[in-house]
Amino acid sequence: MSLDLICPAGSLVSLKAAIDNGADAVYMGFRDNTNARAFPGLNFDAAQAAEGLRYAHERGRKVLLALNTYPQSDTWTRWTGAVDQAAKLGMDAVILADPGLMRYAVRHYPNLRLHLSVQGSATSYEAVNFYREHFGIQRAVLPRVLSLPQVENVVKHTGVEIELFGFGGLCVMVEGRCLLSSYCTGESPNSAGVCSPAKAVQWKDTPAGLESRLNGVLLDRYGKDEKAGYPTLCKGRFDVGGETYYAIEEPTSLNTLDLLPEMLKIGIAAIKIEGRQRSPAYVAQVTKVWRAAIDAVKKDAAGFKPAPAWQAELNKLSEGQSHTLGAYHRPWK
Amino acid sequence: MQNLALPPQLVNAVARLPAAPPSLAFSLAANRLLWPALKTLDWRPLAGRRYAIRIKDLGLSLRFTVTARGFAPDSGAPELTISATARDFLLLLGRREDPDTLFFSRRLVSEGDTELGLTVKNLLDALDPEVVLHRLPAPLAHLARRLMAA
Numbered sequence: 007m008s009l010d011l012i013c014p015a016g017s018l019v020s021l022k023a024a025i026d027n028g029a030d031a032v033y034m035g036f037r038d039n040t041n042a043r044a045f046p047g048l049n050f051d052a053a054q055a056a057e058g059l060r061y062a063h064e065r066g067r068k069v070l071l072a073l074n075t076y077p078q079s080d081t082w083t084r085w086t087g088a089v090d091q092a093a094k095l096g097m098d099a100v101i102l103a104d105p106g107l108m109r110y111a112v113r114h115y116p117n118l119r120l121h122l123s124v125q126g127s128a129t130s131y132e133a134v135n136f137y138r139e140h141f142g143i144q145r146a147v148l149p150r151v152l153s154l155p156q157v158e159n160v161v162k163h164t165g166v167e168i169e170l171f172g173f174g175g176l177c178v179m180v181e182g183r184c185l186l187s188s189y190c191t192g193e194s195p196n197s198a199g200v201c202s203p204a205k206a207v208q209w210k211d212t213p214a215g216l217e218s219r220l221n222g223v224l225l226d227r228y229g230k231d232e233k234a235g236y237p238t239l240c241k242g243r244f245d246v247g248g249e250t251y252y253a254i255e256e257p258t259s260l261n262t263l264d265l266l267p268e269m270l271k272i273g274i275a276a277i278k279i280e281g282r283q284r285s286p287a288y289v290a291q292v293t294k295v296w297r298a299a300i301d302a303v304k305k306d307a308a309g310f311k312p313a314p315a316w317q318a319e320l321n322k323l324s325e326g327q328s329h330t331l332g333a334y335h336r337p338w339k
Numbered sequence: 340m341q342n343l344a345l346p347p348q349l350v351n352a353v354a355r356l357p358a359a360p361p362s363l364a365f366s367l368a369a370n371r372l373l374w375p376a377l378k379t380l381d382w383r384p385l386a387g388r389r390y391a392i393r394i395k396d397l398g399l400s401l402r403f404t405v406t407a408r409g410f411a412p413d414s415g416a417p418e419l420t421i422s423a424t425a426r427d428f429l430l431l432l433g434r435r436e437d438p439d440t441l442f443f444s445r446r447l448v449s450e451g452d453t454e455l456g457l458t459v460k461n462l463l464d465a466l467d468p469e470v471v472l473h474r475l476p477a478p479l480a481h482l483a484r485r486l487m488a489a
Binding site for chain 2: 016017018019020045046047048203204205207208209210211216228231232233234235283284285286287288291322323324325
């Protein structure tokens, strides 16, 4: 297994768009806060999930279920119920972050394949191997904080398959440990399933520009022709020491097409595309580009060069002003 | 997509219309042409809320609510206003563009109740285009297929 293309599905229509455009697997969530894209009207009920599995399996593709938020003691059974449902439906794997839930899954469904979510925040091979020894995880999604040589070091020292993010919105890079939005809303992404609960988000066109607020806190004010971003606290512009700027993180998108030959060489098992909250149009467009790119790099890694048309298509879909190679390519360590 | 440009005479004529007749015309037309395809959706979270679609280049504001029997014109203050050009609305309808993409580039503006806006977006995204096309009147389905394939 090498460079499998894992695409997001927020609905059955998106799932079909991903499969039809060449995804090797899709990942989805149930319609509650057991996953980190708990938006109103998004995601799958049991019947839709069953239909999605049928559609994917008939075409030889896989479906992974994201159960990657952290259960609270009073809602523990919602998460274990989701594991039960996943096993019953025949999910190809569940993507978990919480060790308690992993133990539940292993004890009740020893044949259910487990992936360690990016929300698990495992950045070293020791951490990845710990999850392997205790819960038998077969794949780990690495947080977007490591440089490629660091990723390579993890791959060399573990039997666990490694999945990397390839494209999409960037996180503030403390995945699984971020409490920023709970500062404004009282709801942390790791337990409530979203960074900015929609009910707390306000957009307003003002004479000074388009303003986004989270529970009344001003996140950003966009000038007339400035590209907008998602209304998350981490990507806001703040007044720090008399200067207003992206004090935490700029709203750029990750795009690692350029790094595909290295990822192939290192032995990366799978590339994940972010964006379960996006529409079927996005899923179709981004899947098509990445399918073509992965096929091209597998055919001729030495001669691989991303087509300008691919980059243009991906840039158009990006949040923020530009794309970045993220930490994978940072010169500092 | 050049052929989607609107003749200026039409723009001028439409912009001079008062708001109420277009909202009524929109509701009547939508009920007749689209509701058979849309009524299969679960509209419960959206029923009774007040919406406005603002087609910027036409200077047109369509205000309506949704009931169990379809769309109805509404003159109250909208809880959710979605603004874009006619061309961009057509691109969205044809599934040619992603709403977040248009939103990032400021071509699509959503104001009012964000949660309601997301619910509408996700409800429409989950709509299987083949099911919709199947239930549209034949000439409209033909037009829609051309739009989606253009």
